[in-house]
Amino acid sequence: MPAYNAPLQDMRFLLNEVFDLKGMLSSLDGLKDHVDTDTADAILEEAAKISNSLLAPINRSGDEEGCLWNDGVVTTPSGFKEAYKTFIEGGWCGLGGNPEFGGMGMPKILGALVEEMIQSANISFGLYPMLTAGACLALDAHASEELKEKYLPNMYSGVWSGSMCLTEPHCGTDLGIIRTKAVPQADGSYTVSGTKIFITGGEHDLSDNIIHLVLAKLPDAPAGSRGISLFLVPKLLVDDKGVSGEKNNVSCGSIEHKMGIKASATCVMNFDGAKGWLVGDVNKGLAAMFTMMNYERLAVGVQGLAAAEQSYQNAVAYALDRTQGRSPQGAQNPDKAADPIFVHPDVRRMLMNMKAMNEGSRAFSVYSARFLDLSKYSQNESERQHAEAMVALLTPVCKAFLTDRGLESTVTGQQIFGGHGYVREWGQEQLVRDVRIAQIYEGTNGIQALDLMGRKIVSNDGRFFELFANEVADFVEGHRQDSSLQEFMEPLSAALSRLCDVTEHVIKSAKDDPSAVGAASVEYLDLFGYTAFAYVLARSAIAAQAHKGDDSNGFYDGKLKTVRYFYNRLLPRTLSLAEAVRSGSEDMMAITAEQL
């Protein structure tokens, strides 16, 4: 059975030594009164504990048992209900929530690390509170005071949970063509009718009520995405005293049989004239969803890292234990029949690939979460605007790059086990199946890449991109004199130039070629991702170097070795990615339907 050990040392290193949590907290009015680095540390410790002891133990059984649907009732696997009760008693559902309505008001820079731990231990379980948190974000930002008072406290406490009802059988990516209807009623409420699919946590037995956020169209709504409104539709209607009782006209038609996350209920939800309330303005539903999207997309990106971290931990344990063959340097274990497979260069290559990408992913998620906090809490208008632009730019990279690397790493972690990785026993194959969904939901990774290349870069002529490029260029410039850093600064500078050239090239191509953005987008996002990882890892290397004489368990030395490995072995991937982007759209647009 795999064990999970939260990588607390790396997390603390990032918060305290690389990204200056203390400085950030003290500068933000909305945080400094109730969070300090001690609180943050205690929360990390506690999250590690529940992940290790509460959530990891029901991960494999949850996968094997799965959720059950029976006549509209969904039952989660054994142990989930009890674990959820303990989980919500710890207040975890409201970690990032608005304190005015019972949330804990913790910054995302901490929340992202907590999410990583929960999801390393149990992605299926983690999805239930994640959806609730997302729904709360949208309600907190857009719902009326009345709705907030009525729903948020019970959602932050986890007594009620949330769901996001967007996708319909005929549309997922293209929400402009949804068919769910909302008809206004005399009492100010709406009657919502339609079918939603792929609804995570749409029905289950963990919470007393489920608050659905539903995208629907008013009868007279304009066509396309400008005619979408957002509605709150509870499973059980809530009376004036805040007590839920009477059943609303919402039902779960079935649950999906999926490749993975089998303990997470993925539901077909039928709204048959269900009572709902408008959240935000009429026809501004998509905009209201976008408020929470950046938070959710970071959380989904973190799922990629989370699965990869668990797979890595399992692979390390196996590589040190399993003996097979001899080291090319000569037997290391001459008294035994074989050496541990850790001696083989190719096994080390696989482990180092995972380690470098995981540490890059963690650093990048903290870096991005910091901008989310600044964009939410900063009172300095230019700092806030800058942070908002950075969030817009970085979010699609977080979501897609971390989950693509997550699949890559879990496949690698499975490979290290040989045939034992393909059978259930060791948990490695479940991680591959579970993480695969993160590349698909919350906007497929192809959509993330289009968002980055199109909306975030080409459509503003690279204005957001320049903020990032300038930050990296300033960083390189600031360390140009330090000869001990040249092994990182020179390739970082080269990678940045390459990224800038390619960015300019695509912005230019897009002026004449409407297919240029779509043709470039996925490889461009990867190119951006590797370059951004090089940047945050170089920042980690500098912080690690400061500890040369003070490194009791070799952590800082290991960090430097890992960053070096990334630079020499993985960063060169940008060469090919740049070439692929430059090859343009012509070759892929030339083929006809008949020639496929």
Add this chain to the structure above:
Amino acid sequence: MPAYNAPLQDMRFLLNEVFDLKGMLSSLDGLKDHVDTDTADAILEEAAKISNSLLAPINRSGDEEGCLWNDGVVTTPSGFKEAYKTFIEGGWCGLGGNPEFGGMGMPKILGALVEEMIQSANISFGLYPMLTAGACLALDAHASEELKEKYLPNMYSGVWSGSMCLTEPHCGTDLGIIRTKAVPQADGSYTVSGTKIFITGGEHDLSDNIIHLVLAKLPDAPAGSRGISLFLVPKLLVDDKGVSGEKNNVSCGSIEHKMGIKASATCVMNFDGAKGWLVGDVNKGLAAMFTMMNYERLAVGVQGLAAAEQSYQNAVAYALDRTQGRSPQGAQNPDKAADPIFVHPDVRRMLMNMKAMNEGSRAFSVYSARFLDLSKYSQNESERQHAEAMVALLTPVCKAFLTDRGLESTVTGQQIFGGHGYVREWGQEQLVRDVRIAQIYEGTNGIQALDLMGRKIVSNDGRFFELFANEVADFVEGHRQDSSLQEFMEPLSAALSRLCDVTEHVIKSAKDDPSAVGAASVEYLDLFGYTAFAYVLARSAIAAQAHKGDDSNGFYDGKLKTVRYFYNRLLPRTLSLAEAVRSGSEDMMAITAEQL
């Protein structure tokens, strides 16, 4: 439900227009009397039919039902027994078998294409006859006449099946440390005792008897891989009249619960003093296994292509049918709410990635199979030796590169379906799960890469490699004057130089650094693979160009577009791979166990 349509036009194109089947057949004494291009074509047609109509329909139900173990008895999923009966009546088990003992004596160049079709339709099913064919190859090459006469006819007919018993709980890659024992008996037989795991088709209900080929050690055998012998151990003992009856001391202890290929029984096999017969010489068991390895490894490589082809076909159908969003060139379907997703450049990119890699894989597998045939049938000693060297060089590339691309492509094919790819219904997620094993079994892909880089290249100072490099260089030289081919010849020439430089670099590094081979191997194999695909695809492009005025369904034009896409979009991956190899072993060897 996905449908399978065998890509017969591409197969015929490769056999007849690129790799000159007719010329090859007429030059080989062992083939020319009973195979001609008409026979070959009829066999392809028939294989397409059974794949489409017999095997594809039980693929998904087989996955859902899986194999059942009950007190040593293994039951295959519904329909498998009936399908197997029809399959063996068609003579498919003996397709490549020795005609002297009832085989059909067909060349591998044809067999590889038949295997592709069978496995596109149903990998789990395909494994049963594949293991039988492998066992027959080893028996035909190494067993005594008596054993061959007694066992081969019933195995070629499929009435009996075969298994390969190599792996043990403590060893898979490192077979030198197996513990299974074989004790010689007075009657010339042996008593075999030990436990074997991961035995594909070790027990099932399809055939009347199962003939296990078992690696074991004699009591006085030398340590390591030089002390391994091969034994034939039937499930039921066979009397002098060739009738099987009495149970041998072989039993199936359990079957594995796996990520995929759930309709293929993966067994723990217990040999408790089972009666067996030596195959080949004492202590030469591994060498005997290697005879069939090259055939089996090509077949496993083809599994990667097979799954990718099925995933591609499903993705094409979905991309032309599913409507979502609008073309960046403007609405293509203005009377409907959205355009088919085929209009989007990124969807086309995904489809073209799959198409190009599949066509490259198919061309490369035919190219490699041709050398297998020449190495087996050629009477010309130097041709035969050349072919043997090429087989040795190309086989690990076939196995690893095609299966790695197989996972990549099935993941891409799943991605095109968005959320619908993650649920069972469309079959895309099963293909990902099924193909994953092909990267692991029959020697993990890491082991293939070590075999290529170490045994096939460094240990003979690049002698085999030069044969390949010279062939490609001659090809480029031969077409240097044709201006219409320069779009391929120039990048092919550059890719070949890059591969040659890197090869030389690693051979040199390996002289001083025992870790150099292992550090380089996986990326080197990929570098080799992309370069080799560029070569076989350029040969395809030349054959396609010859049809400019004669291209009724656009196949040849589509082929040229696909090759062009490969060259511009995918071949640049060699840039990064070369850099990664050049980064050497230092960075991965630096980390300590404590720092992981």
